[in-house]
Amino acid sequence: MKILIAEDNLSIRTLLQEWTREWGYTPVCVSDGESAWQLLIVADPPKLAILDWVMPKLDGVDLCQRIKQQQTLPFIYVMLLTGKNSQQDIITGLNAGADDFLSKPVLPEELRSRLAVGRRILNYQEALTNRHEQLHTLFMAIPGMMILKDEQGRWLQANEASLRLFQLHGVDYIGKSDLELSRLSQNRANLLWMLQAKDEEAWKQADIVHQELQLVSAQGQSIYYELIRVPLFYPDGRRKNMILLGHDITARKTLEQRLSQEAKYDALTNLLNRRYFEERLALAIDHAQRFQQSLTVCLCDIDKFKQVNDTHGHQMGDTVIKQFSYIIRSELRNTDAAGRLGGDEFCILLTGCSARESLNCLSRIRKRLEATVFKNNQSRYFWVSGSFGVAEWLPTLGTKETLLEMADQALYRAKRNGRNQVWIASNG
Numbered sequence: 001m002k003i004l005i006a007e008d009n010l011s012i013r014t015l016l017q018e019w020t021r022e023w024g025y026t027p028v029c030v031s032d033g034e035s036a037w038q039l040l041i042v043a044d045p046p047k048l049a050i051l052d053w054v055m056p057k058l059d060g061v062d063l064c065q066r067i068k069q070q071q072t073l074p075f076i077y078v079m080l081l082t083g084k085n086s087q088q089d090i091i092t093g094l095n096a097g098a099d100d101f102l103s104k105p106v107l108p109e110e111l112r113s114r115l116a117v118g119r120r121i122l123n124y125q126e127a128l129t130n131r132h133e134q135l136h137t138l139f140m141a142i143p144g145m146m147i148l149k150d151e152q153g154r155w156l157q158a159n160e161a162s163l164r165l166f167q168l169h170g171v172d173y174i175g176k177s178d179l180e181l182s183r184l185s186q187n188r189a190n191l192l193w194m195l196q197a198k199d200e201e202a203w204k205q206a207d208i209v210h211q212e213l214q215l216v217s218a219q220g221q222s223i224y225y226e227l228i229r230v231p232l233f234y235p236d237g238r239r240k241n242m243i244l245l246g247h248d249i250t251a252r253k254t255l256e257q258r259l260s261q262e263a264k265y266d267a268l269t270n271l272l273n274r275r276y277f278e279e280r281l282a283l284a285i286d287h288a289q290r291f292q293q294s295l296t297v298c299l300c301d302i303d304k305f306k307q308v309n310d311t312h313g314h315q316m317g318d319t320v321i322k323q324f325s326y327i328i329r330s331e332l333r334n335t336d337a338a339g340r341l342g343g344d345e346f347c348i349l350l351t352g353c354s355a356r357e358s359l360n361c362l363s364r365i366r367k368r369l370e371a372t373v374f375k376n377n378q379s380r381y382f383w384v385s386g387s388f389g390v391a392e393w394l395p396t397l398g399t400k401e402t403l404l405e406m407a408d409q410a411l412y413r414a415k416r417n418g419r420n421q422v423w424i425a426s427n428g
Contacts, residue, residue, distance in 0.1 A: 277339025
């Protein structure tokens, strides 16, 4: 990843160049703000930028403001680098649109960790773009809130996003602690209580601490925020200020949940895919063995499914598969599981249940499928049936592969003996 380094001090610029190259970045170095701006307005500009506060021609704060106001530029993660360290300097830099703020002298490990945060934010945004998601990513990439506290945790200043997040509009918050504010904002009381505990953790670690907040909007929707705490100390080690930066990561969390769903579940049927079903089965066998409980699996498929596709079309075939999976899901308990192994083949896991005890459930599934009427695009009605092969796990069976093989043999027997039936494998 390319990184822009704009620093007029040659020795510092050279040091930053060497560090970033060693960490796998491709540094592009300039000595003044105007040259940095020219590099950012070309095609494929660096997405990470370290800007010195004081530079010839165009200083870091003005350059940062120009970057953030230019709508045609891609999102650029900007870190301001400066020897300034007052409260107002920090506020000025962050209000200019800086995504991070680092004081000189620069510590390599701190710089590396902060660049990693910026790189991760950029990677999240790129992942969303590549998947053509129409999700709102602005607050994920740009910190939307800022709170400045004193050494005792009393609020000194908060921006609009912070007041909105903690529902403190119209509240005289200056000089009050999180606990005092929690009495004035009942809906956000729990969140404000958590702030104080995490602040103390950051003070003790004397390092940046990350925290995720989850809250519910007035419409009942979950909203996620990431908070970054930066504790500041006087040279003698006394606490000075605590800075809280935050941004909305709801889009990222939504995408992560969607990716997790896609990774575990079959898109057509919403049943577990083969990989995760087999993992669930392995865990169930381990549990059954440990607690001496019953466990049964059933392999099942749709009889003559190829004929359904050939006669009525693959779209109709998908409809049949979805209906079969719906019937399976609706008949299972919360402790059971079902997965699509591929095509029209499914596997059902029944926990705490012997093969004989599973017959009632499986027979209901078979009968419901048999009674379901399908109508194709030519308004022709048709019916399908299913065959079921059942195997009960015993300690002597060993692995899940052996259990599935027995169920497969039972399914073969059900097919050979006329289909549309449930066949139990023999353990003898």
